[in-house]
Amino acid sequence: MIFSNDRHSALMPFLEKCKALQHPQEFPARTVLLQAGKVAQNFYFVEKGCLRMSFDAHGKETTVQFFFEYEGVASQESFYRRTPSMFALETIEPVVVWSIPHNIYMYAINDLAENTAFLKALVDMAYERQHHYITEFLSRIRDTPEERYKNLLRERPHIVQRVPQHYIASYLGISPVHLSRIKNKLAGKNGVRSI
Numbered sequence: 001m002i003f004s005n006d007r008h009s010a011l012m013p014f015l016e017k018c019k020a021l022q023h024p025q026e027f028p029a030r031t032v033l034l035q036a037g038k039v040a041q042n043f044y045f046v047e048k049g050c051l052r053m054s055f056d057a058h059g060k061e062t063t064v065q066f067f068f069e070y071e072g073v074a075s076q077e078s079f080y081r082r083t084p085s086m087f088a089l090e091t092i093e094p095v096v097v098w099s100i101p102h103n104i105y106m107y108a109i110n111d112l113a114e115n116t117a118f119l120k121a122l123v124d125m126a127y128e129r130q131h132h133y134i135t136e137f138l139s140r141i142r143d144t145p146e147e148r149y150k151n152l153l154r155e156r157p158h159i160v161q162r163v164p165q166h167y168i169a170s171y172l173g174i175s176p177v178h179l180s181r182i183k184n185k186l187a188g189k190n191g192v193r194s195i
Contacts, residue, residue, distance in 0.1 A: 011121045015045060015098075017108040025099050027091050034089040040078035042099040046071050049095030050162055053087045054170070063170040066092075066159055079105075092163060145174045146182050 024047055027033065034040055036056055044051070046067055053065045053073065064087065067073040078085035079102060100108075112118045139148055149172060153160060159168065169179040 009121075011118065011125065013115070014108050014112055014118060017111060019045075019098055021104050022098055022100060024096050027095050027097065029091055029093050031091045031095075032088060033091065033097075034075055034078075034085055034087070036086060036088045037084050038078075039082055040075040040085050040089075040102075042101055043072060043074040043079060043105050044089070045098040045100065046073065047096040047098065049097070050092040051089060051095060051097075052092055052163070052167055053089050055087055061170065062173070063167050066156075066163060066167075066171070068158065068162075092167065140173055145172055145178060146185070148172045149179065149182050150186070 033042070033044065033051070036054075044067075046069055048069060051067045051073060052063050053067070053075070054061050054063050056062075065073075073089065075085035075087045075089065077083060078087075082102075139151065143151065152168070152172070159171075163171075165179060166176045169176040172179065174182075
């Protein structure tokens with residue numbers, strides 16, 4: 001969920017209702033906000049910082065998404081259906097988040113249920129998120145690791161600027177060593193040495 005004043009402004013009343021009933025919280029880097037296997041109790045709105053969602057498959061942790069300022073995050077299936085989460089949620093940087101409990105989230109949704117602009121924005125945002133995930137999934141099947149990294153540089157350069165390399169490698173489905181080789185190869189093509 002992206003809550004910027006420019007995009008999906010019809011979602012702002014929802015956020016304001018939730019924020020009126022909560023206080024922002026600060027967490028240091030590497031704080032686990034949700035453990036896999038636990039029921040997601042909160043929806044988080046990121047005011048400052050970066051978080052990552054990960055999945056553990058037989059001891060191999062894979063980063064599936066990053067979340068930054070003005071984005072909302074929860075393990076959606078767990079949060080809505082009150083079931084154990086498949087995903088973990090962890091801070092990468094020190095963060096300031098609004099932790100919105102399930103009951104307050106549902107109160108705000110129900111209170112705005114008659115607002116057609118709000119409902120349309122909610123559907124639009126859900127569509128955008130789903131489209132992003134489908135595109136990511138197809139990229140893993142179709143594209144080489146180098147192509148996936150180039151796409152990341154082009155479409156979401158802020159990830160490369162703010163996220164440690166080992167998380168980026170995990171997100172791309174490759175090892176940190178492989179990512180380093182890709183970066184060096186691309187830097188060599190541009191006449192620049194990678195750091």
